[in-house]
Structure formats: C-alpha cells, structure tokens
Amino acid sequence: MRVFVASVGLTKIGDHWNKSLVDLAVEAGRKALSSKIEPDYLIIGNMFSSLAASQEHLGALVADSLGLKGKPAFKVEAACASGATAFHTAYNLVKSGASESVLVIGVEKMRDLEPEYVSQALAMAESAEYTQFVGASFAALNGLLARLYMHETGTTRDELSSIPVIDHKNAVSAWHAQFRKEITPEVVSRSSIVADPLRLFDCAPVGDGAAAALVVSERLVSEASKFVEVLSSSVCTNNFSIYERDDMLSFSSTREAFEKAISTASVPKGKISFAEIHDAFSVTGAISLEAMGFSKKGFACKDAAEGKYSLNGELPINTFGGLKARGHPVGATGIYQIAEAYLQLTEQAGENQVKGARYGVTQNMGGIDTTTVVHVLGSAE
C-alpha cells in the first residue's frame, strides 16, 4: 500500500501563554483536517506533558476535543524523536492496510515550565541513574560532544556557528518560525555560555508549538488537493548514552536509518533536493550531516560555511530555519519537519521554496542519536 500526506497544519512556535497543550494540538489538528478526508485513527507525538502540564492520556483527550470520540487514539514517545516516531506509527498503519487515514499531531508545551525544569524535562531523555544523577543536563552532554568533535576534527568556533547562521537566515521568511532574524558567527560565539564550548546560539530555543499531518492511503489520496508520497520511514536506535559507545562521534543510528530509508525509497543520495536535519545543537547538526554522508567526517561545518547547505546551495538544509531558528518544541519537531517537506514538495514554500524540489529527507533524533527517525518524501507524480 502506498502512503501519502494529504494535508498539514502548523502553529507558530513561541510563547503561547494564553494557550494550553490541548489548545495548540486542536489548532494544528483542525488545520490538517480542512480537507474532505475523515481520519479513522489519531496518534499524538509528545515527550513530557506529564511534567509540563501534569497531563497524560493525550490520545483520548485530543480525540475528544477534535470530535473524534470513538476512534483509536494514543500517544507515542521517544524523547525529541516523539514526533517522527508518531508519524512512523501512522505510516505503518496505512502501509499495512490497517488504517486508511491517520491524523498525527506533534505537540509540546515547554514555556509553562521554569528554565531549570525545562532542563530537567529534556534530561529525562537521558539516564536518570547515571546522567541526571551526576548533574549532567542534556546540554551538558552536547557540550561534551562538541568539545570532543572540535578536538578530533579541528573544527573552529566560527565554523561551528555556520549551521545556526544558515538556520536563522532561512527562518526570516518562515511565518511559523520562533526567531526570524539573521545572525553572524560572532553573534553565536559571543552569546552566553550554556555548556562550554556550546553557547546559547548553538542551542535550539525553548518554545511551544504543535504540528499535524494527515496520512492517507492510495485509495483516499485522490480526495486531497495537494499531496506528497511518503517513500520510506526508518527508525534506528543506538547504545543509550554517548559514553557507552565506542565511537561517540559516529551517530550510527542516523547513518543506519538514513541508508535504510534511501534504499527502501530507491532514491539515490544525489537526487535528494533538501534535508531537514536535527540540529538541536550546532554539533548534532554537523555530525548528522557527516553520518548521512553529505559531508566528509569533520567537514560539515566547513561545507556549511562555504554555502553547500544554504537555500541556494547544493543541498539546502533546514529550509524554514531548522531546530535552531524555526524552533524545537520537542515532541512536535518531527512533524514540523514533515510539514515543511510537504510545503516544499507541493511548491507552497513561498520565499523558502527549493526550486524543483523532488525528494526531501527529514531526520529527527531522540537523545544524542539514541533514537533516530529518517523519512524520505517525494512530490506527487
């Protein structure tokens, strides 16, 4: 069974002080439901509603709110990869013939939490007993990774800033982005230190947001006015903590998920028009580009600085700003990436349009490459 995305819906990412978790999920869900197609299944991607809103059981709660009472509905969680794993679940339901149409909503409410509790919430992606216990936050692990990466590859501070610079440039014309302002490498290197050598502008911001996609079968897709095909969906896992891995810089689950995804989709690497990558931190974006083979080991930031990954470059990345500038409401991020790929492949990306976009790749990670989900989407033929 072929699988398609028939519509998407987004909220702007930022401070939604007057909207709840469910308000945001309903807003994105309704936008994706504006077509004639009724969903027969609802899947929610979310990481820490338990901590941020004292709320679990999101499937039934959002289903009832959207008028989908009676339909099967539940939440899928894989830390920051919750959105893409929710989408992966929807893909498999339609692919297998178990469902004709699945509404997937990724949602996260982060700004209701005090900053140290945002750190606590994100740290839940890592070991409670051996990472959180010693006082290491998720940013701390990424700081450790960044120092090692710079030491091993000779990447400089300014080179590391090149991916955040691309993100911010692309977000200027993205209405749903959290930060729509260009920056220079100096802005990154002079921002406050979070976890040395990582600075504030190396790190994705904290924001609220929801994104939705309606995943449909071949039979229903003719009802959609614009659609894209999901050519593959691949999830891989790694040894849980980076310090438990022989090579901390290899990102084997990104590599394996990507290779499996392009092989299943029968899309050669050279035919990929753009990639939405998981740069929760500048360093994870860089290593991800290397793990997928777009840059040689240690060269991702240099390639970015030379324009390879810019909107008009050889392989545009993060075409609406990526995690750094579009924003990273964790459990929603994977669906934002899918929605942005949909906008590119249906030529609705406006000023951010990648000319002649044919195939798009999305890469969404939970932890530091601990769970990685890669999707390949193609424009309608």
Add this chain to the structure above:
Amino acid sequence: MMAIQYWRNKDRYYRLIGVSCTRCGRDFFPPVYRCRKCGSEELKDKEMPKEGKIVTFTRLYETLPGFETQAPLNLAIVELKNGVKVLGQVVDTPEELLKIGAHVRAVFRRIRVDGESGQILYGYKFVVEHVDARRETG
C-alpha cells in the same frame, strides 16, 4: 531521584561497582544486562578501577534542579584504565588542569541534597591528579 531509586544503586554510586562479562571479560559501567561485545548474559558485579583520563569535558552553567549552588559544574567523560567510559563531575581541580588527556582518579563525594526529603546523596566524582603534588609527595 526517589530515595529508593538511590538506595538501590548505592554500591554503584559509592564504589563504582559495574559488571564484568564472565565469558569475554569486558567490563561495563553503568551495568548492562547483556555483554555488548560477545552477547553473553552471564555478568557479575565488579568494582571499576579508580584511575583514568579525561576524554572530553564541559563547564555547565545552567544546572539541573538541586545543583544550583554548585554552578558552574565541571563535567567530564573519563576513560578508566579498563577502557570503560564514565560520566561524572570534576572537582577540587584548578581550571588550567582541566584538559583532554588529564589523569584523574575517582573520589567519594556529596552529589547533592534532595530538595524534598533533605536526604544527602553521595557518589563518585573525579579529581585531576596534580603532577607537582605527586612529585612532592614522592
């Protein structure tokens, strides 16, 4: 962390008790259920060596709840003599000695005070071996 969760792990936290594979001899900390090298599920507790060197380090300014009074926090991934990598804080060390490759040893220290129960949690941290100090003491 709940008191019971801490209590269950106290030997691991106090003495760096990991596990060793009885088939191939590889050591692990944190403990694993299945040997990552040979796949054996026959593992027994083993105390890890206390000496190692820094593989990478960071200084964390935005700490987790319960660690505020210790900010900024120096953290490192240390490779112990048996090849096992352990994440922990580096304390009692002048900043200029905090370097990749620096020799460290594990020490027993207070980790933090639990905010809700007031319980003091203890565990391993690392200190950089001061070359000059070692020379002085022979």
